[in-house]
Amino acid sequence: MRLFGLIGFPLSHSFSKKFFTEKFEKEGLDDFKYELFPIASINELVDVLRKHPELLGLNVTIPYKEQVLSYLHEKDDVVKKIKACNCIVIEDGKLKGYNTDVIGFERALKEKLGPDHTKALILGAGGAAKAVEFVLTKLKIPFTYVSRRPSVNNYSYEQVTPSILVSYPLIVNTTPLGMYPSVNEAPQLPYEALTACHYLFDLVYNPEKSLFLQKGEQQGATIKNGYQMLVIQAEESWRIWNS
Numbered sequence: 439m440r441l442f443g444l445i446g447f448p449l450s451h452s453f454s455k456k457f458f459t460e461k462f463e464k465e466g467l468d469d470f471k472y473e474l475f476p477i478a479s480i481n482e483l484v485d486v487l488r489k490h491p492e493l494l495g496l497n498v499t500i501p502y503k504e505q506v507l508s509y510l511h512e513k514d515d516v517v518k519k520i521k522a523c524n525c526i527v528i529e530d531g532k533l534k535g536y537n538t539d540v541i542g543f544e545r546a547l548k549e550k551l552g553p554d555h556t557k558a559l560i561l562g563a564g565g566a567a568k569a570v571e572f573v574l575t576k577l578k579i580p581f582t583y584v585s586r587r588p589s590v591n592n593y594s595y596e597q598v599t600p601s602i603l604v605s606y607p608l609i610v611n612t613t614p615l616g617m618y619p620s621v622n623e624a625p626q627l628p629y630e631a632l633t634a635c636h637y638l639f640d641l642v643y644n645p646e647k648s649l650f651l652q653k654g655e656q657q658g659a660t661i662k663n664g665y666q667m668l669v670i671q672a673e674e675s676w677r678i679w680n681s
Contacts, residue, residue, distance in 0.1 A: 439470075439471055439492055440494055441490060441492045441493050442458065442497075443474065443475050443490075443496055443497070444474050444475065445475045445476075445477055445483060445486065446476065446500055446501070446502060447478055447502075450619075451614075451618055451644055453643065453644070453672075454472065454474075454499075454672060455474050457668075458672070458676075459472055480505040483506065494528055495526060495675070495679040496526040497524060497525055497672075497675055498526065499524065500564065501564065501565075503524050503539075503565025504522050507523060510523065510526070510533050513534070513535045516536070517535045517536060520537060520571070522537060522565035522568040523536065524536075524539050525675045536675075536678050537569055538670075538671035539569035539667070539671055541674050542670040543573050543667050546639075546664070546670060547610075547667075548577075549662070549666070550660050550662050551577075551608075551637065552660075554607055554635050555608040556579060556580075556608075557579065557606050557607060557608065558574055559582055559583075559593075559603075559606045559609045560581050560583050561609065561610065561611045561613055562585065563583050563592070563612075566641055567583070567612040570641075599628065601631075603628055603631040603632065607635050609627075609636065609637070609638050609639070611640045611641060616642050616645075616648035616649045617642045617648070618644045618645055622649060623649065624648065627653075629653040629654065629656075629657060632657035632659050633657060633658060634659065635659075636654060637660040637661075638660070639661075640664060642663060642664055643663045646663060
């Protein structure tokens with residue numbers, strides 16, 4: 439049995455198991471299996487590896503994309519740069535880390551990216567935000583972070599006024615706010631200041647249209663959820679595991 443899986447906590451929102459199980463069935467890969475490994479602490483990764491020596495690869499999701507770095511024996515150049523990992527190859531007991539969020543986000547974002555989307559707010563500052571930062575830097579789109587606490591380098595949510603929101607036509611939500619089952623949550627923003635010039639991208643994909651995206655759509659903004667990004671990053675993980 440060739441085993442792959444996902445670590446994170448919680449994993450009730452997981453896209454990966456359904457995606458890979460259907461992929462294996464469709465492609466007749468009967469000897470392949472994808473499992474969920476919900477771990478309450480990153481320290482439990484050692485137990486997962488010990489109990490499942492047949493593991494060949496792992497995906498990594500919230501909240502361990504940064505915490506997992508200390509368990510890696512090797513990192514690719516992107517992981518070294520952004521200090522976040524969401525894909526691991528396991529070979530001879532050694533773990534090598536990759537980041538497929540970067541390619542997933544870039545391809546998905548560019549589908550609806552327009553010439554007016556020249557400045558961005560990144561909501562949240564976790565591991566997924568590092569991939570977003572990497573892509574925006576590559577695309578030469580200036581950005582500012584928004585998180586719960588203000589600092590020299592970022593706004594707090596309370597500091598984001600309507601005039602600030604107007605000056606940032608691209609807004610990327612990297613937080614889990616609004617993800618099933620907490621569908622009535624959304625980042626705290628003055629949504630009434632949004633216009634048809636705005637583009638709201640939510641890494642959340644379940645529900646299909648989060649409250650964040652609904653509020654943007656009501657103001658005429660362009661919206662996109664994280665589903666396509668997840669598909670692209672999953673296929674890239676598969677390519678890495680088999681290369």
